[in-house]
Amino acid sequence: MTRHRRFDLRFSLLQLVLIGFAVVTLPLGLALATAWVAVDHLASKGQDAVVAAVRATRASRNLIEEITDVERLARQYHVLSDPAFLESYETQRESFLARLADIAGLEMGPSVRAQALQLEAASKATFAALDNGETSAEAKKTALENFVHLDELSRNIYRESVRVVAQEVEAMQLQGSDTRQRLLWQASASIPAALLLTFIFTMLIARPMRQLDQAIRSLGDGRFDRPIQVSGLSDLADLGQRLNWLRLRLIELEEQKTFFLHHISHELKTPLTNIVEGAELLSQNHLGPLKPEQNEILDIVRVNSFQLRGLIENLLTASSGADAAAVTAPRRIDLNDLIRKITDRHKLPARAKEIDLELILSGETLWSDKERLGTILDNLLSNAIKFTAARSRVHIVTGHIKNDVYIEVRDEGKGIRPEDHENVFERFFQTPSAVNSRIRGSGLGLFIAREYARALGGRLQVINSDKGACLRLRLPRRRSYRASEAVNSAKTSSQST
Template sequence: MSFFRSGSILRLVLLGYAAVAVPLMLGLIVAAAYVDQLARHSQVSVFHSANATQASRMLVEHVTALERTARQLHVLGDQGLLEVYESRRAQLHQTIDDLQGLRPAHREAIEGLRTREAEAYRQLSSGDAAQVRAAVEAFGQLNGAARAVLAESSQLIADSVAEMQRLADRTQSLLYWQIWGLIPAALLLGAFFATLIVRPLKRLSGAIRRLGDGDFSGPIAVQGPDDLRALGRHLEWMRQRVVALENQKVNFLRHMSHELKTPLTTIRESSQLLNEGVAGTLNDEQGEIVLVLQESSIRLQRLIEDLLDFSTLELDGPRLQSERVRLDRLVEEVCATHRLASRTHGLDIRCALVEVCAQADRDKLRCVLDNLLSNAVKYSPTGGRIDVSLQLADRGAVIDVRDQGPGIPPEERRGVFEAFFQGSARSNGPIKGTGLGLSIARECVQLHNGTLEVLDADQGAHFRVTLPNAWRDCSDAA
């Protein structure tokens, strides 16, 4: 197999073409040779049979003519007829010579005709009446022998036809065997070389598809012709390069997030101190400015935490710290953290929760809920309402988050969970999101074998989280 894997695709295609074409060409050559042999044999057989039959008929005519001349000589006694006999006798001997050349297998029987005729001629030449009479009577046997030669010549035609039929049947059988043998062999060889060509192309296509899907985990090794293996090496180099760039990006996001988090914490603490009146009592306008400062710092902190969560998932891989969690309490806690920002926009967050517990990672579920509520606050109009519900269904715990914002167009629903995706709807506030929140939320939900989906809604957006491993008895859950 290593021989077929070496070289280029062009060489492999040419080898496949030769492997398929050469046996077919050999089959055609053999078939042409057998057909030519059949044609030549038929031609020779027909020629010999026709000449032998014609010579046998002439032999019968000459013997008949000699018999007639002998009877005339016996009746008339004219010695001039003997000269006529001798002339016709010479023609008879010439015909006998031709027949011996055309039918060597019957040489003795034909030579017997010559001997009998020679005896009859001797008797005719003697001039004795009794011997002439005996010669005339001998011509009856001579004529019968000549007719027997004619009958054998006619049988020779039938034998030649039968021999040609046998040769034709053998040629036909050979052609059939060639057809039944060469065509499947050619198909098998064609399939073999097609597999040798198509298999590495499929592997190459699969490797390109994996790269397009963002799977850079496994090395790319393409076997096959040299040019495809070289292309595989180029793809592997590209994969390693993309992995290196991805690691650099994740490290950059992690370092940048940590660097931004420190001064942002200082801003939040300072604004909190101002809001508490540590630096003096604030008037209404100053208090409103401090609230805006607090809200903006909280939103910036969430953006930075999204970057941290995204970099952690990308670099460290998905990990769960599973424990028993009271989902209703967790949802209420997350809603409480968003009430400050919601009051700034005049929003009303309403929770309809039932007591439900689940085996889950508390921090990752908090991240999911925080991102969903943050988006709901961000896109809801002033004075709007956000509904959060929790219930236990057959398929597990179901968390619904609905808002009254512009909603998500159907054409954007498939891409809304992709990293860095920015929809067409505009948010309320000067700070634009990173497009990582829903992507991180979906990753966290999928780690719990759950689903995060966008549902149809009459107004606004409707997100639903389903967690399968949930129950109602929460006596031992935190």
């Protein structure tokens, strides 16, 4: 015996929704955090690079100006020998060396640092030759001419600084492109991941919800044979267990109802049989002849007794769950003859309301189950007489549509509301006019009529009508019945006997 495995989660629906929301947003959150960190790092590095480039460019440009000022002051002092020029020269020289030390300390690469050290060594040698009092005039002149070389070295430092800054800008652009490409890939991967996680959590939630929907539909359709099992979330699984308990309870109530109806129907049949037999004895004049008025009253008693017996049998049929599809072997039926016989049984209640039964028959014949077809027509005609207006007419019309035969029963009462066209075929349904009626039925006549119509391969429906209600029964003129249906019918007949 195969046992169904149940996959139950220890989470409730609310917890799973919250977890799913957190998990689904996790890839997007990681992608957003990664993008924020990468952009922040790139912006910080770019800002540092810009500041360093500005400092290096400004320092190298100022270095050219300062070496020019040092050369100018040195030449003025060498020509004029004025102590004021000497003091200015020494101040400008110290400023130049400090500026050169700053450039050497900047992180501008080994080439700029090497050129700065070369300029520093050459400038210190030149300054030493100028500051030494024992240096000859020819040597000082040579030292002054060396300023051209120092100026060229300063300009080389400036050009190299510009080149290094350009390289740094290009590197920043490449890094920005790589970062943009990486973020694009992360976003492209995070969106499918979020969609996949959304699909997974949707299935985890939708599966038990679908099981609950099927279970509720089964209960609504009256199918109580299958146990209800809901797998998945803990609270929905508990709800499934409660629905299964409800299913068992409905089965128990259905059995109690069936037992009660069988019991009460049996108890009603005994006195009803006595009434029918007593009426038959009176109608046969065993106790003496009856007056016409007494015969009329006796006919009323007999007809109502038969009607009451039909209601009891309808209750038994609807409550016992008998298979309406168990159709006996079909026979040829003359609709004119069958409808006239059924109409004769309803002449007395029709006469009581002064209702004319008008037959518009086309002489149709068909192969079907005569007993069930008679029950359908009897219920339709009984309803029409009950709900039509007094001193009006009930029309019974037959005809054919292609290979089908139809029978229409029309009355001149209040009719059936459009919203109740399908409800009237449900068990125990009562229209507002029936609820307020002096004589109320069981609400099973049309239900049984439609079930029998389906069993005969046809359909029973309410047709729109300008006045009163119109119900149409449409049946195939000839239908093949399986032998198994005849066997089921024989079993049903034997059980009811």
